[in-house]
Amino acid sequence: MGKQLTEMLKGTLEGIVLAILAGRSAYGYEITAWLRDQGFSDIAEGTIYALLVRIEQRGFVDVEKVPSEKGPPRKVYSLNAQGREYLQEFWRNWAFLAERLDHLHKGDRST
Amino acid sequence: MGKQLTEMLKGTLEGIVLAILAGRSAYGYEITAWLRDQGFSDIAEGTIYALLVRIEQRGFVDVEKVPSEKGPPRKVYSLNAQGREYLQEFWRNWAFLAERLDHLHKGDRST
């Protein structure tokens, strides 16, 4: 559902995940569950795992394998210094975009 | 510049253009210039034209060819009823996303 939202998520989903990891370390399955909880009901699991691989390869996160009592070992991700820097850039871009959109929305008589 | 912002624009740029057209009719060249004015300094012209073709094919806009005194004829786009509906859906999705991001940003100690 929501092809519009899917397209909007491009670029921002990465920021969302980094923001989550800025608060605390987490692993893929956990992040997916949390997102669903927050209303992102149809974010595919595969999407999150692919995203995590990406940010790991770019060096934004540190990874630790932790055994789980209920299944295969978890890959726990935590944001490092480089990731924090990148996240701040994300917030700057987001603020810029949100401000423009806000102006446009206010000036839109059709609402 | 700004690969991050480029990715973020996916999905939102369409909404931005529709929002502009909700205020008044406009043509491609004009929209591009306006966006550059608003700080979207590196949005390519080709991007806007491709986007306009897309929303025309989806039936969100009506098109009128208007002769120009300074060059080839302009294609003036105006938002129709279907486009207005789609724009409202866009605003709903945007509001949802913006609210989640806002929460995340506030809870982010690294800022």
Next chain:
DNA sequence: GCCGCTATTCAGCGTTACTATGTACCAGTA
């Protein structure tokens, strides 16, 4: 043994924005 939950991975696809280039119309000027 089999089902269900936890947990990760991957190939293939569609959509979007960018790059780069080309076309065309007109005015001014040398």
Next chain:
DNA sequence: TACTGGTACATAGTAACGCTGAATAGCGGC
């Protein structure tokens, strides 16, 4: 006439991202 520059639109090829769908694997309980 030829050239330049601003206006205006179009398009082929590329990269990035999220989704679909399926596979793999560990563990507990019926």
